[in-house]
């Protein structure tokens with residue numbers, strides 16, 4: 061993702077990133093494609109080393125000449141295809157890989173325009189208690205809300221579609237990962253979890269007041285997304301939105317590599333962050349690679 065910013069530049073989309081998904085969905089439907097939203101894939105049938113059908117949670121069964129999976133690689137290989145159809149070394153590699161961390165986000169709708177408090181031409185302020193960038197510094201911040209650096213993003217400073225005039229849509233993005241919530245036993249009950257989520261959110265709102273005065277008094281909407289929320293929406297293990305960890309021991313710069321989009325099943329391809337690294341522009345490129353692989357591969361029937 062970082063490399064793509066440097067190579068191609070970085071942009072926000074008017075209407076938020078969902079505007080891109082919606083535009084792609086419209087184009088797909090206009091070209092005759094059928095979208096089945098809210099339909100969970102539960103299995104990919106393998107016959108004679110080829111993917112032949114996709115099974116769905118509602119009991120659906122879709123015949124397929126090719127399958128492109130945008131689900132996580134652990135889900136695709138271990139749950140949808142099944143270990144028995146894959147070489148043991150591929151399964152071992154997938155099971156051993158470290159996942160990239162997830163994120164906690166506090167979404168705010170405020171009845172005040174803070175745009176002028178963001179440095180000229182900018183929409184983001186990062187509050188960082190220390191300049192330390194070593195592994196020890198990061199370890200000290202982990203699961204410690206008061207030591208965490210975090211980003212304050214005012215989408216309304218660059219996109220008027222997110223909030224009514226004079227109001228702002230702001231997000232606080234925090235590196236509290238999945239295991240923090242596990243460690244703190246926040247999965248005890250729904251009401252406990254909600255209360256503790258709110259508690260964490262208010263700690264960061266108060267810290268944000270250092271640069272956005274009286275933020276807490278202007279809040280009309282408050283939503284908190286934990287890594288568990290991201291896991292629920294994306295189905296990605298531990299809410300990892302960047303796929304496998306980007307770490308020299310696991311390989312860097314998988315993006316643009318067609319080999320990373322192939323699987324041991326010749327007509328099953330991968331697309332998205334798990335095949336190519338995370339980031340919106342990166343995964344769009346990954347979809348193009350998967351499509352190109354379909355075009356040059358013999359179908360299963």
Ligand SMILES: Cc1cc2nc3c(=O)[nH]c(=O)nc-3n(C[C@H](O)[C@H](O)[C@H](O)COP(=O)(O)OP(=O)(O)OC[C@H]3O[C@@H](n4cnc5c(N)ncnc54)[C@H](O)[C@@H]3O)c2cc1C
Pocket residue numbers: 061099100101102130131132135163165290293294295296301302331332333334337338339340341342343
């Ligand atoms: C809070 C946050 C902020 C981010 N900010 C940025 C940013 O500023 N810039 C940037 O470039 N990137 C950003 N990202 C990362 C970027 O959003 C992701 O890397 C990217 O969306 C991954 O795309 P994808 O297509 O691989 O997967 P996803 O967008 O996760 O899509 C996968 C889809 O598959 C569905 N799915 C999964 N399993 C199944 C199944 N079994 N059956 C049916 N459907 C299934 C999921 O529900 C989901 O809709 C951010 C991510 C988060 C969470």
